[in-house]
Structure formats: C-alpha cells, structure tokens
Amino acid sequence: MNYDISKEPIVIQEVIDKVVNRNAGAVTTFIGTVREMTKGKKTLFLIYEAYKPMAIKKLEQIGSEIKERWPDAETAITHRVGKLEITDIAVVIAVSTPHRNDAYEANRYAIERIKEIVPIWKKEHWEDGETWVGNQLETVPYPKGKPEEVDIDD
Amino acid sequence: MNYDISKEPIVIQEVIDKVVNRNAGAVTTFIGTVREMTKGKKTLFLIYEAYKPMAIKKLEQIGSEIKERWPDAETAITHRVGKLEITDIAVVIAVSTPHRNDAYEANRYAIERIKEIVPIWKKEHWEDGETWVGNQLETVPYPKGKPEEVDIDD
Amino acid sequence: MINVLLFAQLKDELGKETLSIEGNGMSVAQLKGKMKIEFQLEGLETVMTAVNEEFADDETILSDGDTVAFIPPVSGG
Amino acid sequence: MINVLLFAQLKDELGKETLSIEGNGMSVAQLKGKMKIEFQLEGLETVMTAVNEEFADDETILSDGDTVAFIPPVSGG
Numbered sequence: 001m002n003y004d005i006s007k008e009p010i011v012i013q014e015v016i017d018k019v020v021n022r023n024a025g026a027v028t029t030f031i032g033t034v035r036e037m038t039k040g041k042k043t044l045f046l047i048y049e050a051y052k053p054m055a056i057k058k059l060e061q062i063g064s065e066i067k068e069r070w071p072d073a074e075t076a077i078t079h080r081v082g083k084l085e086i087t088d089i090a091v092v093i094a095v096s097t098p099h100r101n102d103a104y105e106a107n108r109y110a111i112e113r114i115k116e117i118v119p120i121w122k123k124e125h126w127e128d129g130e131t132w133v134g135n136q137l138e139t140v141p142y143p144k145g146k147p148e149e150v151d152i153d154d
Numbered sequence: 155m156n157y158d159i160s161k162e163p164i165v166i167q168e169v170i171d172k173v174v175n176r177n178a179g180a181v182t183t184f185i186g187t188v189r190e191m192t193k194g195k196k197t198l199f200l201i202y203e204a205y206k207p208m209a210i211k212k213l214e215q216i217g218s219e220i221k222e223r224w225p226d227a228e229t230a231i232t233h234r235v236g237k238l239e240i241t242d243i244a245v246v247i248a249v250s251t252p253h254r255n256d257a258y259e260a261n262r263y264a265i266e267r268i269k270e271i272v273p274i275w276k277k278e279h280w281e282d283g284e285t286w287v288g289n290q291l292e293t294v295p296y297p298k299g300k301p302e303e304v305d306i307d308d
Numbered sequence: 309m310i311n312v313l314l315f316a317q318l319k320d321e322l323g324k325e326t327l328s329i330e331g332n333g334m335s336v337a338q339l340k341g342k343m344k345i346e347f348q349l350e351g352l353e354t355v356m357t358a359v360n361e362e363f364a365d366d367e368t369i370l371s372d373g374d375t376v377a378f379i380p381p382v383s384g385g
Numbered sequence: 386m387i388n389v390l391l392f393a394q395l396k397d398e399l400g401k402e403t404l405s406i407e408g409n410g411m412s413v414a415q416l417k418g419k420m421k422i423e424f425q426l427e428g429l430e431t432v433m434t435a436v437n438e439e440f441a442d443d444e445t446i447l448s449d450g451d452t453v454a455f456i457p458p459v460s461g462g
Contacts (some may be wrong), residue, residue: 009280022190022240026187027184029181031170032254037177040267054358097191100265107258119382120384122384205390208454244462271459275393286397
C-alpha cells in the first residue's frame with residue numbers, strides 16, 4: 001500500500017519502488033529528517049504520535065488530490081511514529097511523473113498538505129524541556145473546528 | 155566525492171548518504187528515469203555518453219553555485235553513462251537543507267543547470283531508428299560557441 | 309456513549325488517551341463544553357474535531373457509538 | 386598539435402572521437418573552419434567549445450598541447 005504510518009525506520013528505496021514505472025521520467029522524493037538545531041535551540045530527540053487510521057486516510061486523500069491535479073502522477077508516502085534521533089527520517093514522500101516539473105510541484109504539494117490535514121504530532125525534547133509542536137504553518141487556529149474549505153481544497 | 159559519473163547502476167541511498175547531516179531537516183532527491191513513451195514514440199533503450207572529466211567539473215560548479223545561493227545546502231549528484239533500459243536511473247540529485255523550501259528550490263536548480271552546462275549526451279534508440287537528443291531546453295544554439303553569461307549565471 | 313480520543317497535549321493534560329462519555333444527540337460543540345466542565349480540559353476551542361475519522365464541524369450531531377477525536381494543530385512532516 | 390575531442394553526433398559523423406590537428410596560434414573559430422574543410426564536418430557552428438575542460442569563446446587562441454572539445458547541445462539529466 002502506498003500510504004503508511006510506520007513504527008520501524010523507513011527504507012527510502014522501498015517508498016521509491018512504489019512509484020517507479022515505465023511512464024515515469026522523473027521521481028522526486030522529500031525526506032524529512034530530524035534536525036539538531038532550531039532557532040539556536042538544541043533538540044535531543046523527537047516523539048511522533050499519530051491517529052493512525054485517520055492519518056492513513058488523510059495521506060490517501062492527499063494522493064487523490066494529487067491525482068486530480070496531476071493525473072499521471074504516482075504517489076507514495078510513509079510517515080514514521082515513535083522516538084526519533086537526530087538525522088532519523090520522519091517522512092518520505094515519493095512522486096513519479098512523466099516530466100520533472102510536475103514531480104517537484106506534486107511532491108511539494110504533498111508535504112504542505114501533510115502539515116495541514118494529517119493527524120500526526122511531534123513532541124520536541126530539548127535540553128531544557130519538552131513541548132508538543134503547534135501548528136508549524138502558523139496559520140490561525142480552526143474556529144469552526146475543522147480546516148476551512150480553502151485549506152482543504154487549495 | 156559528491157559529484158560523479160558512473161558506469162554502474164546508481165544506488166540512490168548512497169547519494170542521499172552524502173548529504174544527510176545533523177543540520178539538515180529536509181533532503182530532496184531528483185531521480186531521472188528512462189521513460190518508455192515520449193510524444194507517442196516508444197523508446198527501447200538509451201545510451202548516455204559523457205565528457206567525463208569536464209562533466210565532473212561542471213557538476214562541481216553546479217554545487218558551488220548552489221552553495222552561493224543556499225549556503226546551508228549540501229549537494230550530491232551522480233549521473234550514469236552507458237546503456238540504460240526503461241525505468242533505469244540516469245541521474246540522482248540529492249540536496250539537504252535546514253528547511254524544506256530551499257531543498258526543493260536548490261534541487262530544481264541543479265537539474266536545470268545539468269541540462270544547460272554538463273557535457274552529457276543521450277542517444278535515444280526507438281523502434282524505428284536512433285538519434286542523439288538535441289538541446290532539450292529548446293533554447294537557441296550557441297552563436298558565440300559557449301553558453302551565454304545569462305545561461306551560466308542564472 | 310461517545311468514544312473520545314485525545315492526542316498530543318490534550319492527552320498529556322488529561323492523563324489518558326481514550327474515554328467514554330454520554331453524548332447521544334449532542335453537537336460537537338456541546339460535547340466540547342461538557343468535557344471542559346467535567347475534566348477542566350483547556351484549549352478545546354482551538355482544536356479540530358474528527359467524527360469517525362473525518363473532520364467535522366462543531367455543529368455535527370453525535371450518536372451513540374461515534375468516535376470523536378480532538379485534533380490539536382498537527383505537526384507531522 | 387591540438388588534441389580534438391568529438392562527442393555524440395559529431396563523433397558518429399566523423400567516425401572517431403579523438404584526433405590531432407595543427408592549430409598552434411589559431412582561434413577556436415579558425416580551427417572550426419579548418420575542420421569543416423578537412424573533414425567535411427557539418428554543424429560545428431552550433432556547438433559549444435571547451436578548451437582544456439572549460440567553455441571557451443570562438444575567439445580563444447589555441448596553443449600546442451591544448452585539448453579542444455566540441456560539445457553538441459547537451460542532453461543529460
């Protein structure tokens with residue numbers, strides 16, 4: 001299956017293999033890794049938590065949205081959960097398309113959407129404490145209790 | 155070394171490993187694969203040929219250009235030469251940066267520059283013949299005998 | 309009964325990740341209000357809600373057996 | 386002598402990939418002209434030239450021992 005939430009380390013090649021095909025001329029991957037320094041603060045490790053069944057549904061939805069916009073694209077996404085050390089891989093997004101521009105655009109679309117609608121949370125453990133990371137997009141909260149249509153559809 | 159021309163199949167993970175580091179939060183890869191159909195024409199296989207020492211120099215130059223524009227980026231590029239079958243990998247570009255936007259932008263910059271200045275040529279073998287593929291960017295030829303400054307620097 | 313799922317800071321705040329609560333016929337907004345009072349749970353105003361694994365409005369009416377998940381701002385990727 | 390390298394269609398056209406040619410003191414443009422006459426090599430007007438592995442102008446003056454590569458439009462990637 002092309003969309004997965006995994007407790008095990010992600011093998012990049014396995015995600016790529018899901019999208020390579022005879023009509024693909026370009027495959028882009030996005031690999032999110034755990035960075036040590038953020039704005040001068042040192043991260044020791046991270047914990048990722050997911051609402052797994054819904055997270056998989058939302059990853060599938062992102063795949064459908066990509067298919068609507070880029071009909072020739074094939075997409076695969078695996079997100080890790082659990083404890084991650086510095087340089088560990090949190091997410092791998094692979095997108096194949098016949099031509100390269102679409103592979104970049106569709107891949108970027110996927111990561112932005114993940115940060116909007118996929119129920120996965122990151123707890124940063126710093127040297128001096130820990131915190132659940134809020135909305136990284138720094139958009140306003142959700143006064144209606146769910147993402148606005150504009151968030152979902154564009 | 156981060157820039158290579160290889161007769162052997164490219165191992166994607168090996169290229170990625172060259173750019174992963176503790177300050178990277180994002181790694182993008184571009185993987186160019188051999189597509190079967192182009193404008194309704196069926197490719198049987200490709201031959202890639204390179205002017206190897208200069209090609210490596212030009213890949214290094216692209217790395218330097220990326221470093222100027224995105225000082226925190228690490229780049230690695232391997233291009234294959236020889237006979238490639240459908241779905242085989244022709245090129246892998248890996249770029250790591252602290253934040254994701256730069257990783258996409260710098261990666262895309264790299265592939266565009268490869269298509270401008272790196273002396274590598276592709277011979278397409280179709281069902282009904284063969285041909286060296288010309289300038290894929292469909293820009294004008296080079297009346298001055300080398301790329302215009304605007305090509306090299308932007 | 310409504311099955312409620314809590315994640316991230318909400319889970320830490322309440323000290324548990326699931327609970328059952330009477331809520332047949334209530335709206336999501338009413339359930340939030342009830343939880344705020346019963347558990348002194350802060351910050352429910354700014355979270356998203358999913359009913360049976362799909363995002364839902366505050367006006368959505370709940371039925372026995374529904375699973376309601378409160379979804380703080382996500383931070384995957 | 387100048388070492389000349391040919392690639393892709395130029396190599397196919399000439400049937401070889403390297404050759405040596407008298408050209409000390411010539412410009413790249415003059416060398417191109419000489420090759421066109423001696424080898425009936427077509428299409429040299431639209432190729433790039435590298436001298437000692439760096440792109441060079443048609444005006445670049447060549448010296449014995451230089452390596453000149455004629456570089457048809459590239460198609461890597």
